[in-house]
Amino acid sequence: MNTAASVPLLHLTDVGVHFGALHAVDGVSLEIRAGERVAILGPNGAGKTTLFNAITGMTPATTGRVFLSGTDITRATPNRRAGLGLARTFQITNLFFGLTVEENLLLAARGLSRRKFSPWRNGAAAIDERGLIDTALSKCRLDARRGLAVRNLSYGEQRQLELAMSLTSSPRLLLLDEPAAGLSPAERIVMAEVIRGLPSDLALVLIEHDIELALSLVDRVICVHQGRVLVEGKPDEIRGNAQVQAVYLGRPRDA
């Protein structure tokens, strides 16, 4: 059976990313279903960001295959992947600090309208830019900030804006690389609420250092270590897993 429902949104088979002798990602296979929320946990240097780069095309896989909705995108450009419904949060440096929140969102939304090749956009030429921006603003709790220059936002609000910008392409799969990094405790709470409130049909893959925060946001956890999948399970299974604690918290395995 090869119905749309049986094809995973994202499918990685034996993906490796090699930098010379270093196998930063070393034979990772995984599936993400539509609307699913998954955390990728692992110590620094485990290969999490490199795995994201293989998915987005910033650093294409050295070995293995990457499929998005059944389409082989292993060698596709980042733009082509974005056109197929993939988004990741922008780095903070992508924000225009002298422009307003709304102007930054407009630029992000305009980027999307250039993707005429996208099969998902056929027949939907009239993109509702205004609607996309309003939805992104409200989903990311920035309504009251829309007219403010980005340089006047708090750091937490700037991170919320990056997230809002990634939503303007109406993605089906969103990759979040440490969205709460550098945030104050109060800002982390807001970010967690924003992530929880994202559309339920949007699949999320989240890299997050704060384990409790990550576990509170997802249905499933994939733990990676030295480029490989170590353990996979539901948040409750991961919490008590001795192997995960040994690797992630640096405790001896028998502690």
Ligand SMILES: Nc1ncnc2c1ncn2[C@@H]1O[C@H](COP(=O)(O)OP(=O)(O)O)[C@@H](O)[C@H]1O
């Ligand atoms: N462009 C690169 N060239 C060489 N080595 C890299 C490059 N990017 C990452 N690495 C190495 O790959 C390993 C995994 O890095 P990374 O994916 O950033 O880990 P994580 O995000 O889990 O902290 C690290 O040893 C890192 O130094």
Ligand SMILES: [Mg+2]
């Ligand atoms: Mg990283």
